[in-house]
Amino acid sequence: MTQPWRWGAEAIVRRVRSGEVSALEVFESCLTRSRELEPNLGAYLDLAADDGRQRALAVDRKRRGGERLGELAGVPVAIKDNISVAGRPLTCASRILRGFVAVESATVVERLEAADAVIFGKCNLDEFGMGSSCESSAYQRTHNPWLHDRVPGGSSGGSAAAVASGVPVALGSDTGGSIRQPAAFCGVVGIKPTYGLVSRYGLVAFASSTDHIGPLTRSVRDGALTLGAIAGADPRDATCSHRPVADLMAGLEEGIEGIRLGVAEELEIDRLPADVYDAWQRSLAALEDLGAEIHSVSAPTLKAATACYYVLCCCEASTNLARFDGVRYGQRVPAETVDELLRASRSQGFGDEVKRRIMLGTFALSAGHYDDFYGRAESVRQALRRELEQAFERVDALLAPTAPSGAFGFDERTEDPIAMVLSDVYTTPASLTGMPAISVPNGRDAQGLPLGLQIIGPAFEDATVLRIGRAFEHQSAWRIDPLEEAA
């Protein structure tokens, strides 16, 4: 029998339910594996060994007592460290939250536990989710499991590296691409659900109108299983939808015969580097072989999506991060007066990227500039939504690469914020419009590093997006198994 850390969530649930393996054995296997790799990977800010063991033992006791186990029975789940787990540190990879311990769990964490999952640890990220490489973490670098001198992507880079190497499932957050891009860089599946499908209660806010929580897994089926467990209305999040959640596993194997897939002209995919373009072309051919029709569509505002995202996310960050003042949460720098305390705590607590965004956002929201920046960005966003909705009258889903390249090297883009931002060009449209999007592994770049294919659907058509992802993953000759190669 292979070691349990190699198993996906579905296999773990089946074996734990039948008693073939205990939840504790699964947990120990993932823990040993992750601890072995951690010195070279740096995926975790906190490993919850004792709490995890206790939870795993409780799941095993439940089984022995004849109780029915939940849909994630015994599955270890790593959590991005901007999502609260009661009693565990919550740092957002920022100095300003050093030493802060969460007093309650996020709704998604409560739901995972209700489904008998085992919380595994807290994963590294870009500070407050701001970045695309994990390099803005105040604590450590996370290395790409495929090639250690490359970044894992960001901001959920720790979650992606963890899934590519030692745990079956992690939760990440995606504001402008932070689940999908690191999933692509690490060769795993990343799902950004429709905005409002999953509660954000207990997620530390970065840009509330585009913050989403979603799973990273090694297969689309495991992603659908996890998403099903965390989705659904929550009285503690007013933006969470009350629609009943469809059974996300039900139609997964139905295939995509006759489905219409759109590619937007404005993405100018033919201008990509040859290796990324080749992988893209092969993915279109594979989808056609599966019975899909590929159509060209147009949405001119796509060209403005990333600029629009960066205005809006900075504005929202500047207000959301006002609460970190050295008084209520985390690190306080002592001073003579309250003003000095605020200034010193924030100056020393926040890193450069966070400060840059707070300053840009504050400027963009200031009197006299509000209409030029925030107001204009909001209208760009509405135009984009209208255009994509129109496109969805002709096609069932849109396709795009997840990122314009595979994983890049450390320090390659830190001095040039614009170069960093370019890795988000394909992910920001679904962020701004709240539409569901998945990244599935799609071949390799010239260095042999994983690439991703992104599938975007209309709002609340998460099941369609998953079905296409599943068909592609299942049939594609370019499917990759990160575990075989990262082992």
Ligand code: GLN
């Ligand atoms: N890379 C993007 C940014 O820096 C997206 C981050 C995210 O989705 N949290 O804002």
